[in-house]
Amino acid sequence: MPSFDIVSEVDKHQLTNAVDQVNRTVANRFDFKGVDAQVEMNGFDLTVRAEADIQVTQMVDMLRAALIKCSIDPLAMTVGEPEQSGKQIKVAVTLKNGLEKELSKKIVKLIKDEKLKVQASIQGEQVRVTGKKRDDLQQVIAMLKGKELDQPLQFTNFRD
Known part of the structure; x- marks a missing residue:
């Protein structure tokens, strides 16, 4: 029958590629020079952190674009609320798997x-x-x- x-499902290897792309882009962009900004990955939970609210928003948009390039549907991405943590702002991004x-x-x-x-x-x-x-x-x-x-x-x- x-x-x-x-x-x-989200392909873990493609997710790692997308996160690496965003981190490389942030390291090379002029408006992020001298800024401690990064996307950290822990399984399917990502943390986007930067020093300003607009930088975090830009990084989330870069992450969405990188996911699309890596054949991951952005519908799988759930973006949390920005949280102030000392001098940095963090946003939790979760990818739905299953x-x-x-x-x-x-x-x-x-x-x-x-x-x-x-x-x-x-x-x-x-x-x-x-x-x-x-x-x-x-x-x-x-x-x-x-x-x-x-x-x-x-x-x-x-x-x-």
Whole structure:
């Protein structure tokens, strides 16, 4: 029986490349000369820090552009509120990796509302969709690509 998985993953290697790009750009830009500004990475949690509020905003925009260049959807990025910490301002940026329970349930409900002959089941941080016909599975993929969900989706493990 044909099946595929719906996941939401961020490639760790590409994320590291994007963070390195931003740090290199900050080191070379004239308006950041002599400023202690940097993007620090701890897993999928990033910390953007600089001396001024506008610099932090610029760095978050640079990070968003670098993520797009590295094929990471910026929808996966959640930007926190700026915090004053001594002479520096910090912003926490989190990248969503894996489907949350509520979003998984929403995806399953969307699939069932289409009344296609497929079954959707939640398996941890992914949703598996199975059906008898390959065309039904392709309709599910097309339908989900057309929906505005608050997280990027990838369709993996397609089997006939």
